[in-house]
Amino acid sequence: MKLAIIGTGYVGLVAGACFAETGNNVICVDKDEKRIGSLLNGEIPIFEPGLDVLVQRNVKNGRLTFTRDTVAAVKASDVIFLAVPTPQDENGSADLQHVLEAARQVAPAINGYKVIVDKSTVPVGTAAKVRQEIAALTTQPFDVVSNPEFLKEGDAVEDFLKPDRVVVGSDSERATGILKELYTPFVRTGNPIIAMRVESAELTKYAANSLLAAKISFMNEIALLCEKVGADVNEIRAGIGSDVRIGKHFLFPGLGFGGSCFPKDLQALLYTGQEYGVELKVINSTIEANRRQKQLIPEKIKAKFGSDLSNFRIAVWGIAFKANTDDTRESPALALIDSLLKAGAAISTYDPQAIEGARRQFGERIGYFEDAYDALEGADALVIATEWNEFRNPDFAKIKLLLKNPVIFDGRNLFNSKHLRSLGFEYHGVGNG
Numbered sequence: 001m002k003l004a005i006i007g008t009g010y011v012g013l014v015a016g017a018c019f020a021e022t023g024n025n026v027i028c029v030d031k032d033e034k035r036i037g038s039l040l041n042g043e044i045p046i047f048e049p050g051l052d053v054l055v056q057r058n059v060k061n062g063r064l065t066f067t068r069d070t071v072a073a074v075k076a077s078d079v080i081f082l083a084v085p086t087p088q089d090e091n092g093s094a095d096l097q098h099v100l101e102a103a104r105q106v107a108p109a110i111n112g113y114k115v116i117v118d119k120s121t122v123p124v125g126t127a128a129k130v131r132q133e134i135a136a137l138t139t140q141p142f143d144v145v146s147n148p149e150f151l152k153e154g155d156a157v158e159d160f161l162k163p164d165r166v167v168v169g170s171d172s173e174r175a176t177g178i179l180k181e182l183y184t185p186f187v188r189t190g191n192p193i194i195a196m197r198v199e200s201a202e203l204t205k206y207a208a209n210s211l212l213a214a215k216i217s218f219m220n221e222i223a224l225l226c227e228k229v230g231a232d233v234n235e236i237r238a239g240i241g242s243d244v245r246i247g248k249h250f251l252f253p254g255l256g257f258g259g260s261c262f263p264k265d266l267q268a269l270l271y272t273g274q275e276y277g278v279e280l281k282v283i284n285s286t287i288e289a290n291r292r293q294k295q296l297i298p299e300k301i302k303a304k305f306g307s308d309l310s311n312f313r314i315a316v317w318g319i320a321f322k323a324n325t326d327d328t329r330e331s332p333a334l335a336l337i338d339s340l341l342k343a344g345a346a347i348s349t350y351d352p353q354a355i356e357g358a359r360r361q362f363g364e365r366i367g368y369f370e371d372a373y374d375a376l377e378g379a380d381a382l383v384i385a386t387e388w389n390e391f392r393n394p395d396f397a398k399i400k401l402l403l404k405n406p407v408i409f410d411g412r413n414l415f416n417s418k419h420l421r422s423l424g425f426e427y428h429g430v431g432n433g
C-alpha cells in the first residue's frame, strides 16, 4: 500500500518505519525542516531502541522516504496518517490545532478516494471535526478513521510490530477493510484487530492510559502507607500481582508518572467529562495523587538535610521520564530537580540519553556529566530518578567513596534496602520501610 504519515515524531517515525518494514511504500512528512534534514542525512532525531536499523534498512530499499511536502505525499498515497502532537491546552483540554491544521493541508491534495487516519490521541468528536475540515475543502471521496496508537516509548518498535491489539474506529466498511489489510501482518499470532464505532475508538485510548496511570497512583498511595506501618510495597506487589485479575504489570511505585502522554491525556479526559457533565472522580484523584507523589523525594531530602538545601549538592541519576528513551516531556526527574533548586540545592546530573532535555529546562543552573560516577563527586546524596538498566547494579563501593555522605534516595526502588544498608548506606526507597 502507499502511505503518508503526517508528523514524524515518536509515533510517526516508528509507524512509518514499521509499515515500510512490512512492504508498504511510506512517505513520512514533517514541517520541521531540521528534523527532515537530519532524516535525509541518515540521522535518527530521537532515541528509540531498534529504530535506527529499521529506518536505515527501509530507506536503503526505497520503501521509506522523508519530505516536508504534504501535498505531494498525499497525492501519492492511499492512506494518510495524522501523527501530529495534541498537547495540553491552558484549560486542560487537548489542543487540536496541529490535527486540524494537518487536515486542512491534506484536503486540497486529495485526488481520489483516500483514508485519513487519526493516529494522534484525540478526544471524542475529533474524527467528525477532521471530516468537516476536509469536506469544506474538497469534493473528492474520503473516509476518516480513528486508529489510536498504544506503543510505549522505549519499546515502541517492538510494540508496533507486535501490538496486543489494533483498534479501528470507523463507520465505513471500505476504510475498515483497508486498515485491517494494512495491520494483518502485525497480528499473525492472533492478537485482535478490533473494529468499533469512532467514538469508542477515540475514548479507548484515554481509558487505557487513565487506567494505567490510576494503577500507578494506587500503588504510590499504598507505598505511602507502607512507610508508616512498616510494610514493604515490593512484598505487597508480589502478593497482589499474582492475582490474574490484577496482573503483574504497572504495580511499581515511584516518584510519580510523567511522559508526553499520561499527564496530558488524563487532563483531557477530565475536560471531556466536564464538557459532558460527568464528574470523573477517579481520574481527578489520580492526577492529585500524582502531584503529591512528585514531591515525595524532595520532601524526604528536606526531612534528612533540612528545608534550606543551600549548602548541599544532590546528584541525580536519570532525567528521561522512563528508561530507554530520550524523552523528558513531563519527566518527574525535572519536577524533582526544580523543587530541589527552589530549596537552594546544587544539582549534578547524569543520563545516558536525555541530558539535552534537562539542559533545555535548566541551562547552566545545574551540572551535567557524561559519566554517572563523575556526577557523585562531593555530593551529599544520590537520587535515582529513572530506571535505566545501567543503574541497577552499580559499583556501590565507588559510590560510597565518591559521595560526601553515603545516602541514597531510590525513586525507582532499583535496589534492595537490606543489601544497601548492609553496605553502610542510608537508604530511602519508596514504600519499603
Ligand code: NAD
Residues within 6 Å of the ligand: 006, 007, 008, 009, 010, 011, 012, 029, 030, 031, 032, 035, 070, 083, 084, 085, 086, 098, 101, 102, 105, 119, 120, 121, 122, 149, 150, 151, 152, 153, 260, 261
Ligand atoms: P512528537 O512531538 O514526537 O512528533 C510530532 C511531529 O509532528 C513533530 O515532529 C512536528 O514537527 C510534526 N508536525 C506538527 N504539525 C505538523 C504538520 N501540520 N505537518 C507536518 N508535521 C507536523 O509527537 P509524538 O510523541 O509522536 O505524538 C504524536 C501523537 O501521538 C500525540 O497525539 C500523542 O499523544 C500520541 N501518542 C504518543 C505516544 C508516545 O509515546 N509518544 C504514544 C501513543 C500516542
